Amino acid sequence: MSAVTQGALGTIPLGRTVAPRGRSERYQYTYNLIAGSAPLQFIISVEPAPKSPGSSSSSHKYVFRLSLKVDKTERPLGESVTMNLTVDPRHLEFVVFVFPGKSTLPAGCLWCYRVWLRVDQIDHRLFGDDELWVGKDPDFSSVANISMARLRSMGSNSQMYEALVGRAKIGFHVRWQHIAEGLYRYSIDYEVAGVGATLVDDFKLILHGDPKTVTFLIYTVPMNSVPAQASHRLRIWLKTYLPSDPSITPQANFHMIPFNDSFVYQRIYKSDTFKVGFKLDFSALGGKMVMGTPNGPPKAYSVSHASGGRLERRSTGDSAGSGVQECELG
Structure with a gap:
């Protein structure tokens, strides 16, 4: 055995x-x-x-x-x-x-x-x-209003994709970590204008080859929303090269793969509540919408690790000061 x-x-x-x-x-x-x-x-x-x-x-x-x-x-x-x-x-x-x-x-x-x-x-x-x-080779062009991300860069343990979502240019970062013989842990985050979140965490793959030959198809489709372009369907598919001859191995450089090759796609993530957009028109919510205004700069508080993240004391900074006071974050 x-x-x-x-x-x-x-x-x-x-x-x-x-x-x-x-x-x-x-x-x-x-x-x-x-x-x-x-x-x-x-x-x-x-x-x-x-x-x-x-x-x-x-x-x-x-x-x-x-x-x-x-x-x-x-x-x-x-x-x-x-x-x-x-x-x-x-x-x-x-x-x-x-x-x-x-x-x-x-x-x-x-x-x-x-x-x-x-x-x-x-x-x-x-x-x-x-x-x-x-x-095998699904017809993604049949999906109306689809916006596909493009693979922009490939590192030794990461890939970066770019897409327009609600007119906002978003980066999707795929990272992997080798954790055992043939076993890899993947994560996928998105980031735009310094803000982002993790979409896929702790996705595991056993790979019998170079992890750089595995890529992803990421796309969004706008949903009806007010304001417009605020809500999207997000889909992530695993993309695997399928050689016509078992003796053929995929080339490590993704730029060199011919366009007439075949691939098998597996969907690994979906969301119908991906909400992000560029200069959204919140006034479209109507005349009954009441917009808030900031009440001065933010106040800073110290947080004790020993207290499980509870606020221990207010900072001594003046609430009318020019910025956030240095604080200990839990």
Whole structure:
């Protein structure tokens, strides 16, 4: 069996060898299928559950994990499942299938997946979800009023994308950190005019290659709002190169990838409440809207770490002073 190392996704195969004495083994099952012309691999891993204090040494609890592999990227699907097994975990049979979800834009990208464990002709449902967004070369141009971000720069562990959202130029920063053999942690933030927030945090990928070959498709679509251009739908898709020949490997330099190559896209984030805009016309809210005015400069307070972030005392600065007093932030 494969020797394994413990990581954030459970255990990660490192190569074929004999498991050390006293170390449990992990069994991996792989099922291939094609969903909307996109070749997918569903990977099911089975390993003994960690022993809890006082548990019997003859415990038969096993942890099942599911992941989706597309070309050289692998990501977890759903939560792990713990089952009691008295059958041999090295000889299991699974039923793995997908079927189309509701109509979507872009078309043909929403799938429902199911994974069942079959033992002695009895089926046990393990995994299932109706929100698997994946497709080969989706027609994103079919989405009306779409505003796509452009990849502007690529660093050793980051990518920067730019987009116009509500006439505001926004930067989307993708960063990754190598945390174990083949395992990477991704985060995605946005920033505009010195203000931003984290959109995706602690997204994990197992990569069998250079992380710079993995890119993202980020786009927004304006929603009806008052004021106009204030609210947007935001979508982030993982973009994976799909060589026509398995022996072909993607080029590390994203500028050199030909435009006629194919890609598989997986949606990893959505928001229908992304609110940002440039010089929004708040007067459009109508005559009943009452606008506030500032009551002088801000006051500063000291915050004690020991008090759990509670305000301890007001600063001695005059509220009519020229600026914020230096303070200790919790």
